[in-house]
Amino acid sequence: MIVFVDNEHPSGYEQPWAETLMANRVRITYMLEDMSGHECHLVRWNRVTPELLRELDARAIFISGNSAQPDDYEPDQQAGLRAAIASMEWPTFGVCGGHQLLGQVFDVPVDPIGDLEDG
Numbered sequence: 001m002i003v004f005v006d007n008e009h010p011s012g013y014e015q016p017w018a019e020t021l022m023a024n025r026v027r028i029t030y031m032l033e034d035m036s037g038h039e040c041h042l043v044r045w046n047r048v049t050p051e052l053l054r055e056l057d058a059r060a061i062f063i064s065g066n067s068a069q070p071d072d073y074e075p076d077q078q079a080g081l082r083a084a085i086a087s088m089e090w091p092t093f094g095v096c097g098g099h100q101l102l103g104q105v106f107d108v109p110v111d112p113i114g115d116l117e118d119g
Contacts (some may be wrong), residue, residue: 002040003058003090005048005081009068025064032062032081045073048111049080050087060091063098070100070110 006025025042032040041056045063053061058093061084078101085105087094100110117119 001030001058002036002038002060002062003042003048003053003056004032005045005061005063006042006097007045007064007066007094009066009072009102011072012067013058015067016083019068019092028064036060044106045081048079048084049082052080053084053090058090060093061085063092063094063101065098066095068097070097070104 004025006117008021008025012018015021029040029042038059040062042051048061063081081101084090085102090104094100103110
């Protein structure tokens with residue numbers, strides 16, 4: 001089982017693009033199943049715990065991006081997901097905000113990229 005973590009803050013689902021965002025989450029869930037040959041289960045970020053991942057017999061974690069700022073998330077609501085990442089029991093892949101979360105868990109500074117130089 002692959003666990004696809006929907007890392008979108010609730011404020012993201014109040015945006016005009018919320019329906020498209022949810023449709024993309026479902027599409028990615030199916031794509032992960034098709035590419036891996038394993039069942040994929042979509043779980044919201046605030047429900048993930050190491051215990052849930054063990055119960056689901058997770059083989060890997062895939063964490064989505066998000067449109068909220070890292071400070072918008074309540075630390076206690078992220079505790080389970082952060083514990084799962086820190087345990088390193090499962091191969092874990094993050095995209096955009098999911099990748100930033102991986103960095104934060106391992107004390108890597110996360111900053112906006114800022115302006116890029118030409119070229």
